[in-house]
Amino acid sequence: MADQTDNLLYEGKAKRVFTTDDAKVLLHTYKDDATAFNAKKRGSWEGKGKTNATMSAALFSYLEANGVPTHFIEQVDDTTIKTKYLTMLPVEIVVRNLATGSIKRMLDFEEGRKFKAPIVELCYKDDSLDDPLVNWYHLRELGVSDEDLEFCEELGLKVNSVLAPFFDERGIILVDFKIEVGKDESGQAMLADEISPDTCRFWDKETNEKLDKDRFRNDMGGVEDAYAEMLRRVTAS
Ligand code: TMP
Numbered sequence: 519m520a521d522q523t524d525n526l527l528y529e530g531k532a533k534r535v536f537t538t539d540d541a542k543v544l545l546h547t548y549k550d551d552a553t554a555f556n557a558k559k560r561g562s563w564e565g566k567g568k569t570n571a572t573m574s575a576a577l578f579s580y581l582e583a584n585g586v587p588t589h590f591i592e593q594v595d596d597t598t599i600k601t602k603y604l605t606m607l608p609v610e611i612v613v614r615n616l617a618t619g620s621i622k623r624m625l626d627f628e629e630g631r632k633f634k635a636p637i638v639e640l641c642y643k644d645d646s647l648d649d650p651l652v653n654w655y656h657l658r659e660l661g662v663s664d665e666d667l668e669f670c671e672e673l674g675l676k677v678n679s680v681l682a683p684f685f686d687e688r689g690i691i692l693v694d695f696k697i698e699v700g701k702d703e704s705g706q707a708m709l710a711d712e713i714s715p716d717t718c719r720f721w722d723k724e725t726n727e728k729l730d731k732d733r734f735r736n737d738m739g740g741v742e743d744a745y746a747e748m749l750r751r752v753t754a755s
Contacts, residue, residue, distance in 0.1 A: 531557055532570070532716060537603075542703065543591065546571070547598045552716070554735040556648050561734055561741075567597040569745040570714035573752050575599050577681065577713040584680045586673070587708035589700060604700025604710050607666055609657060610641040610649055611674040614694040615682065618719060619732075620651075630726070638674045640667070643698070669707045670699050677709065685720065688751040690729065693719035715748050 527544065528535040531553040536545040548567035553560050571593065578590030578599075589601040614637045617627035621637070640657060641649045652660075654667050677697060685692045695718035698711035711717070715730040722729060729748050733741040 532566075533712070538600075542603050544601050544603050545594065545598055546601060546712070548574075548712070548714075549597075552731065552734050554731070556645055559735070563742040563745070565742060565749075566745055569749040570712055570716060571597045571599050573714050573749055574712040576752050577684075578709070580684060581677060581680055581709065586676055586680060587706070589708055589710040601710070602702055602708075604702055604708070606643075606698060606700040606710060607662060607670070607707075608643045608660065609662060609667075609670055610643050610696050610698060611670045612639040612641065612694060612696045613637070613674040613678045614639070615678070616691065616693045616721075618693055624651075636675060636678050638671050640670065641696075666699070666707060673697070673699060673707075673709060677713075681713075686723070688754070689723045690748075690751060691721040691723055693721050695719070715745050720748055 525537045526534060527537050532549050532551055534547045534549065536547070538545060548570040550564060550566045551560070551562045552566060575590065575593035578588040582588055582590065589604050591600040591602065593599050614621055615633060617631040617633070618629055621627060622629060639651055640653065642652045642656065642660060643649055654664070657667055658664070674697060677695070678692070682692045695713065697709060697713065697717070699707055700710040701707050718730060719732060720729040721727065728738065729744040731741070733739065733744050
């Protein structure tokens with residue numbers, strides 16, 4: 519739990535980030551608040567912060583055990599994780615296994631089309647521009663190195679290859695997800711941010727039921743139960 523000795527560094531739409539007395543360590547506290555469509559839509563439900571913190575902790579630990587460097591140090595309480603202090607790249611990496619969301623609209627794909635191979639997209643992280651889809655040429659101009667772009671794409675594919683089977687074993691299709699990358703003080707790049715039903719799409723393997731934030735984005739109802747169900751499936755041994 520963050521206390522008075524910890525200072526608010528940043529307040530986002532769904533989390534608060536605190537510095538600690540160790541300059542290399544941050545606390546991320548997940549809120550029950552949700553936004554969609556670049557904060558044009560707002561909501562909140564009980565247990566969301568707990569699901570996002572606890573699922574992120576479990577998945578970062580699993581990824582670390584499978585050779586993926588992450589910012590995760592430990593879970594501190596139900597809604598808080600301790601991480602390394604990183605300087606973030608202004609890039610969002612999206613990996614897709616099935617068509618839904620923005621790619622469906624962009625290329626007129628049928629809902630649920632299975633891709634021959636995972637599709638990796640890079641977006642420029644800037645809320646004022648709605649995080650536009652860009653390519654290497656744009657990101658180079660924006661100051662991102664080729665080495666970092668290669669790391670981002672390889673990391674996206676590696677995370678997908680580790681997590682898709684993890685979710686499959688739990689009866690879940692990993693449809694798509696978004697991740698972010700940061701660098702520590704030595705310049706080492708690693709996976710950062712969160713991995714949760716806010717940042718991934720999860721469909722039940724048997725029923726295709728959506729168990730993620732699309733229930734909130736698209737006013738489908740049952741979002742609180744969907745997050746609780748995802749937490750249960752990820753933490754069940
Ligand atoms: P999209 O289909 O809307 O582009 O979303 C792709 C993936 O990225 C999906 O798993 C949801 C996630 N995502 C975020 O984490 N943050 C966002 O702001 C958006 C738009 C999508």
